[in-house]
Structures are given as structure tokens and as C-alpha cells.
Amino acid sequence: MAASSMTGFARAAGSSGGWRWAFEIKSVNAKGLDLRLRMPSPFDRVEAEARARLAKALARGTCFATLTAQREGAAITMRIDQAALGVIAAVARTAAEKEGLAPPTMDGLLALRGVVETVETADDEAQVNAACAGALASLDEALAALGAMRRTEGKALAAVLSQQLSAIEALTLAADANPARRPEAVRARLAENVAALLDSSRGFDENRLHQEAILIAAKVDIREELDRLKTHVAAARALLAGGGPIGRRLDFLAQEFSREANTLSAKANDVTLTAQGLELRAQIEQFREQVQNIE
Incomplete structure (x- = not known):
């Protein structure tokens, strides 16, 4: 389906x-x-x-x-509401006598709304x-x-979503291959920061400083976010291939995409990686907007 x-x-x-x-x-x-x-x-x-x-x-x-x-x-018949006609005629005669006017005529009374009713045969x-x-x-x-x-419209939307998933996947792979994520690049950047701190003050414990640097390196690692993004892309493609009422599940995946992309951008410690994270977020937002049209 x-x-x-x-x-x-x-x-x-x-x-x-x-x-x-x-x-x-x-x-x-x-x-x-x-x-x-x-x-x-x-x-x-x-x-x-x-x-x-x-x-x-x-x-x-x-x-x-x-x-x-x-x-x-349908056969149509006319019916006079005798009760309403009697009440209206009595009131009209009384008013005419009081004001010295001519008494009401039948055609005038029958023209009043509600006196004559049109009835269709059941x-x-x-x-x-x-x-x-x-x-x-x-x-x-x-x-x-x-x-x-x-x-028909869903088929066209699925093609658009598939293209957007390809763009999200490409950006995820590009972030994974970013030179800034290589161990030697991370070590070099941390070494520069540690050297700058040591030069600024001799009061630092060098061993403790290196331990803190290792913790920082672990915190900025985006391996987990990249793996989850790849998994979400595969899950979204499987949903599109299966068809049916998949809108709610795609919407949930779009939220998960956004969560991982936001975390990736927050952890990025390089301008090129940050730029990739921002582009990834833009593609995910476009994906999320299109998903709102899927049943």
C-alpha cells in the first residue's frame, strides 16, 4: 500500500x-x-x-x-391554518374598528406568513x-x-521525502568524514589548548589537566548522534517503502532527527562541522514540514 x-x-x-x-x-x-x-x-x-x-x-x-x-x-398541497387565521382575523377586526378603518379582507389575511402552508406529499x-x-x-x-x-499526491510526497532523506544521509556521512573528527586533529587541537593554559599559568596540575582534556574530548564526540541519524534514515525509508498510514511515525522520526542534529551542532568544535550541522537541521526541518501532509 x-x-x-x-x-x-x-x-x-x-x-x-x-x-x-x-x-x-x-x-x-x-x-x-x-x-x-x-x-x-x-x-x-x-x-x-x-x-x-x-x-x-x-x-x-x-x-x-x-x-x-x-x-x-412531489405532489404539493396547500393548507390553511384555521386556528391562526381566526386569531389574526379577530385581532385585525378589533384594531380596524378602534382606528375607524375598513375591516380586513380575506386575501390580505391569507397573504400573512404562517396562515397558508405548503405541504409535500410524504x-x-x-x-x-x-x-x-x-x-x-x-x-x-x-x-x-x-x-x-x-x-497520487502521496506518491509525489514520498518522492520528495525520499530526496530529503538522501540529503540528510549525505550530510550525515559528510559530518562523519569531516577531517575535524579524526583522532589526530582532535589531539592536536586539545594539545594546543593545553599548551596555551600551561603557558598562561604555572599553577595547573599537568596530569589533571590532561585528564580533563580527555573528558572534554569524550563529551564532544558525535559518534552516537551520527549512528542514530543513520538508523533513523533507514527507518524512514522502510516506512515509505511499506506505505499505509505512516504519517504519525514519520513525524516521530522527524522529531528524533531534530534532536540528534541539535545535539550534533551543540557538540561541534569546528566551524566546518558546525556548518554541516546547521545545513542538516535545515534539511530536517524541510522533511518535517512535508511529513505533516502524510496520512
Whole structure:
């Protein structure tokens, strides 16, 4: 299974009996799965099933799924609210008599909101069930199209991430091969520092000073950070090769990349190694930003 992005859009439409509908699905980036579903009556009776299908198809992202429906060819009847008409007519006559005006007319009363209601003939239950089943089928169709779009974008993102991992690996190997890390270079640099301290004061214990120099050399060693970076690169590549919902695990690896690169930069005691550490951090940040788009 290929990696997928979290962004996409799809639409599917259908009809049954007197009903026509369209399902639109839009998904964007999110830390988890957030489903936002809107379904009009009478389709809200299958909302739970629609939500379950969305949750099964998607692992991560904010998903907006909207069903729009229209009923065609339904018989329409007009109904007068007799109670409301009686109350309004009585109040209107009283007001007219008090002000010396003409009594209200029927056409004027019927024009008032709420007196006349438009009523559609109720659907047959079998027709409603058929329309709901058709809407769910359209949801499945839209989900298939959305998944295809997300996988296509995920494939492109995976290629970008693979290139960034290659850059991170190259910088890690370059830092590993940096001449400043060679034992003779470290010894020479420490010897210079020790000689400078001894020349500045004769109060130093030379043996103790050499012991401290050895401890300092151990603290600035970046072997462990380099090994971990190489391991993380291999793990990230394995995730990309495996595909599926790997966004969270890649995000965790991106954080580990940053942790090791920051430590490497802090330990660097040479300008060239520091420059490599800064470039490594920049590449890792770009990797982390792209990972936020992976499901």
C-alpha cells in the first residue's frame, strides 16, 4: 500500500425515484481523524453508517462530507391554518374598528406568513430507503475517488521525502568524514589548548589537566548522534517503502532527527562541522514540514 496525503476532494451524484443527490468530500491536514458530516432529512437516518464508512476509509485528516439532496415531482398541497387565521382575523377586526378603518379582507389575511402552508406529499418508505441506499453508494464512489487522489499526491510526497532523506544521509556521512573528527586533529587541537593554559599559568596540575582534556574530548564526540541519524534514515525509508498510514511515525522520526542534529551542532568544535550541522537541521526541518501532509 502506497503512502497517502491528507488532502483531496471528490464528488459523486445519483438519483432514485423522485430524489436527486450529490455527495462531496473534502479532506485537509490534521493531527488525527476529524469527521464532519452533514446530511439532510430523510437521509440523516443513515448518518451513522455513513460516518462508519468514512472512518474505515480514512485514517487521518479533517474530512468534510456534505450530502445535498433535492426531491422532484412531489405532489404539493396547500393548507390553511384555521386556528391562526381566526386569531389574526379577530385581532385585525378589533384594531380596524378602534382606528375607524375598513375591516380586513380575506386575501390580505391569507397573504400573512404562517396562515397558508405548503405541504409535500410524504414519500413512500420504500422509496426513501432506496434513496438512502443510493446515497451511501455515492459516498462509497466518492471515497474511492478521494482515496485515489490522496494516493497520487502521496506518491509525489514520498518522492520528495525520499530526496530529503538522501540529503540528510549525505550530510550525515559528510559530518562523519569531516577531517575535524579524526583522532589526530582532535589531539592536536586539545594539545594546543593545553599548551596555551600551561603557558598562561604555572599553577595547573599537568596530569589533571590532561585528564580533563580527555573528558572534554569524550563529551564532544558525535559518534552516537551520527549512528542514530543513520538508523533513523533507514527507518524512514522502510516506512515509505511499506506505505499505509505512516504519517504519525514519520513525524516521530522527524522529531528524533531534530534532536540528534541539535545535539550534533551543540557538540561541534569546528566551524566546518558546525556548518554541516546547521545545513542538516535545515534539511530536517524541510522533511518535517512535508511529513505533516502524510496520512
